[in-house]
Amino acid sequence: MPSPKTNNNKQSTFKTKLKGLLVMIVGLLLILFFVLWSSLFKNYPVDGQKQMLAIGSGDTYSGFIDRLAKDDQVNFPIVLKLYHRVMIHDTMKAGVYEVTQGMSIRQVLNMLSDADNAQMNRILVIEGTTFKQLIEALKKDELVTKEVSHLPYPELLKALNIPYDHPEGLFSPDTYFFAKGETDRKILSDLYQRQIKALDDAWAKRASDLPYQNKYEALIMASIIEKETSVDRELEQVSGVFVRRLKMGMRLQTDPTVIYGMGDAYKGNITRQDLRTPTAYNTYTISGLPPTPIALPSSKAIEAAMHPDSSNHIYFVATGNGGHKFSSNLQDHNRAVQEYLSVIRAKN
Template sequence: MIRRLAIIAISLFLLVLVGGYLVINSLDQYGDSMLMNDETLVMDVPRGSSIKSVSRDMVAQGLIDDARWFEWHSRLQGNATKIKSGSYQISPGTQVSALLDMMVNGRVQQLSITLVEGRTVADALTAIRTQEGLLADSPPLNVTTLAQTLGLPEQPEGLLFPDTYFFTAGTPGIELAKRAYDRLQAVLDEEWSKRAPDLPYESAYEALIMASIVERETGVAEERGEIAGVFVRRLKRGMRLQTDPTVIYGLGDRYKGNITRKHLNEFTPYNTYRIAGLPPTPIALAGREAIHAALHPKSGNSLYFVARGDGSHQFSATLEEHNRAVKKYQLKRRKDYRSSPANGDATK
């Protein structure tokens, strides 16, 4: 009788042992199985989520059909308490183990936003404020709150660097704006340290003002240096810049698409037909190429330029040559004529 009971006990023990091995082996192999989604989706893991809640959310999103298996597999791997919060992009054909590894290592989905050169800081902040995935700031991010939060001048025009920025969901908008500001400072400092000699700027900020004008004056990359050369020579000779983009910026919302003679005669701090030298601030976001051009203007003798109507410009050394170019390209302009492909500004 005792022997019989011993045999039964040993048999049960072996069954449990074998059963346990099979379960553990199955759970281990579960990591090699594929998730069930047939299209790319994004799964959000909130802060403080438990492995149970994550597993239930995976079932709800159609990634798995049994929450317990993912939970037990995670515990078996020792990863149940290591999952990081964030948004995870999950492609079809992803293995369970690959997703678990992704969440343990925090390889969250990277979103992006592009701040465009030639746009104003207000335009850039609107793009940030309305970008999906960025956390809304309180108070809302605008020119005033940007200046106050980062300790910038009351008018922080041009102080964000136009570029593509990557971020994770839930990043505050002001944090991304600060990255754009820091990036601008780094690029400007680097370019300023390598500037050409004998430039008419007292500071890197003045070079940034010039760069913003160059950015707004042409959509043709090859012309940036020559445009900068014209304005640098004008500054050195004491001539007024007479650049329409600054006039337009000074008009603000009053600009309706055309510059009139009244606009050119109106005094604003940005009307370079009326003021000498540079305007008080940049007029747009300037990219590295425009900054480089402002600090490395092309040598030559041109003092004037006029838009041809295809986005490029005709450069002239004398007023007589310039007037002939104006007559050719401006006074006989086609019906489809545009002085600039980017903004339709008038010419010098």
């Protein structure tokens, strides 16, 4: 029979273990509380009393949380991602949201899953995209009220009081913020007015001796420049090549015009047959400029069209490593083409 002393020792050991277990549970609860308070219930970082938070189409919770973590604006991003997976059964909705001082990160995450919470709508018009792509984006945007985007182009231009026969190139690419529910009519009108102002301003300060009959031809050139290079420092060089070709009576021979003329027949590659097939836009088969722009040019491309460089280059080809190699004679150009092909073969 166990002695009273042995029983007391067992009871003491049990109490010690129980106390240790309770301390551990309390410690874990405190850690959990700290983690939750430092992550989900932490105030969202706001400059001033309130600020606007823009969420683009295609943005995800994971990417949004990663950006906040990268900027040291949130703690324990894994907790935020788990909260999203367990508690928010929806995707982020594009729009511009008002975040006020004192809102927790949890409240902001919940808010971003409902487009009805958006105060404004973010419209992204990418440089070099086509008018057709712009229209399709507006049609798909649930925060845009549709009035004119369904109309055939001639009727759409008439509804917007735009005195041109073709819409391509007439709308300014940039990031814009409009009130939620704004009409496509108002959005397109604003983009048109911005583009025409940029064109008018650049035309008024254009270089002398340009081979354009009017500012619309300069806009056509700007759209070609926009499609030929994404490197800002090359814009005036590309402009110079095409301006000199126009002055010499040399065909522009630029692939983006061929692609535009092919329309829906373009599947990602141009063949030699495509280059030989005449269209109104194929600058391998026509002389001078195509009849309309081939994309939505940026203000930088418009400026470049008005201010070509003063070199003697009339050729250029991609380097294969970003950017282009410019040449003033066919021999140097052919050598640059072979260098480009060598780079491509090495990569494959």
